[in-house]
Amino acid sequence: DGGITQSPKYLFRKEGQNVTLSCEQNLNHDAMYWYRQDPGQGLRLIYYSQIVNDFQKGDIAEGYSVSREKKESFPLTVTSAQKNPTAFYLCASSIGQEVQPQHFGDGTRLSIL
Amino acid sequence: GQNIDQPTEMTATEGAIVQINCTYQTSGFNGLFWYQQHAGEAPTFLSYNVLDGLEEKGRFSSFLSRSKGYSYLLLKELQMKDSASYLCAVRDSNYQLIWGAGTKLIIKP
Numbered sequence: 001d002g003g004i005t006q007s008p009k010y011l012f013r014k015e016g017q018n019v020t021l022s023c024e025q026n027l028n029h030d031a032m033y034w035y036r037q038d039p040g041q042g043l044r045l046i047y048y049s050q051i052v053n054d055f056q057k058g059d060i061a062e063g064y065s066v067s068r069e070k071k072e073s074f075p076l077t078v079t080s081a082q083k084n085p086t087a088f089y090l091c092a093s094s095i096g097q098e099v100q101p102q103h104f105g106d107g108t109r110l111s112i113l
Numbered sequence: 114g115q116n117i118d119q120p121t122e123m124t125a126t127e128g129a130i131v132q133i134n135c136t137y138q139t140s141g142f143n144g145l146f147w148y149q150q151h152a153g154e155a156p157t158f159l160s161y162n163v164l165d166g167l168e169e170k171g172r173f174s175s176f177l178s179r180s181k182g183y184s185y186l187l188l189k190e191l192q193m194k195d196s197a198s199y200l201c202a203v204r205d206s207n208y209q210l211i212w213g214a215g216t217k218l219i220i221k222p
Contacts, residue, residue: 004155042117042200042212043156058209090155100204101146104155 002027006091006105012113013078013085021076021108023091029103030096032074036060037088037107046089049074050096078110086112115139117213119201124219125191133186133199133216141206147175147186148200150215156200160186188218196220 004025013019025032031050035043045058049068063082068074074093078085088109092102117137125131137145144163148156162168162177162184174187186199198215205211 040121040214042214043202043210044212045209088153100144100210101148101158101161102210104157106155107153109153 004091004093004103004105006089006108008108009106011108011110013110014113016080018077018079019110021078021089021091021110023074023076023105024072025074025091025093025103025105026072027093027103028071029093030071031094032068033092033094033102034058034064034066034074034076035090035092037090043090046076085110115205115211117201117203117211119199119213119216121214122217122219124221125188127191127193127220127222129191130187130189131191131218133188133201133218135184135186135201135213137182137184137201137203137211137213139203139205139211142179143204143206143208145175145177145184146202146204146210147173147184148202150198150200151196152198159199191220193220193222 007022033048034046044060047066049055065077090107091105094100094102119135147159150156160175167176172189177184198217200215201213202210
C-alpha cells in the first residue's frame with residue numbers, strides 16, 4: 001500500500017543533542033513538508049521541498065534542518081539550537097505544491113529528557 | 114497577518130447533526146480544506162472548496178462563501194467514531210496552507 005512512513009513514533013532528546021526524524025513516502029509525490037503541531041495551535045510549516053535537492057524554509061525553520069537527496073525521503077533534524085522542541089511532528093506529501101490535498105504520516109512525538 | 118478561527122470544542126449527540134464553522138483572513142485565497150484528526154494520529158483529508166457553495170460527500174458536507182471569508186463543515190447522522198478534531202486550512206496566494214487550531218468534537222451517546 002502507498003503511504004507515508006514516519007519513524008520513530010516517539011523520540012526523546014537530551015539537552016544539547018541533535019535528533020533526526022525520518023519521513024519516507026512511496027506515493028511518487030514531488031512535494032514534501034514538515035509541520036509542527038502544538039496543543040491549541042494550528043499546524044506550523046517548518047520546511048518544504050518541491051523537488052529533489054531543493055527545499056525552502058517555512059514559518060518556523062530556526063533550529064531545524066532538512067535534506068532532500070531522494071524523492072522518497074525528507075528527513076528532519078532537530079538541532080540543539082531549537083530551544084523548545086517538544087511537539088508532535090508531522091510529515092506530509094503532495095503531487096505538487098499547487099496540487100493538494102496533502103497526505104500525512106502518523107507523526108513523531110518528540111520530548112525532552 | 115493571516116488568521117483562521119474555529120471554535121475550540123463542540124459537543125453533539127450520536128445521530129444528530131453538527132456544524133463546525135471556520136472564518137479566515139488570508140493574503141489571497143486558492144482553496145479551503147477540511148481535515149479530520151483523531152488524537153495522536155495523522156490528519157486525513159475530508160473536503161476541498163474553491164468556489165462558493167456546498168460540496169457534499171456522504172455524511173459530510175462543506176460550504177464556502179469567499180465574500181464572507183467563511184466556511185462550515187456539516188456532519189450528519191453522527192457516529193461515535195466522528196469524535197475527533199476537525200482542522201480548517203486555507204491555501205493562500207503563495208499556495209501555502211494556513212491552518213486553524215482545530216475544533217475538538219465530542220460525541221455523546
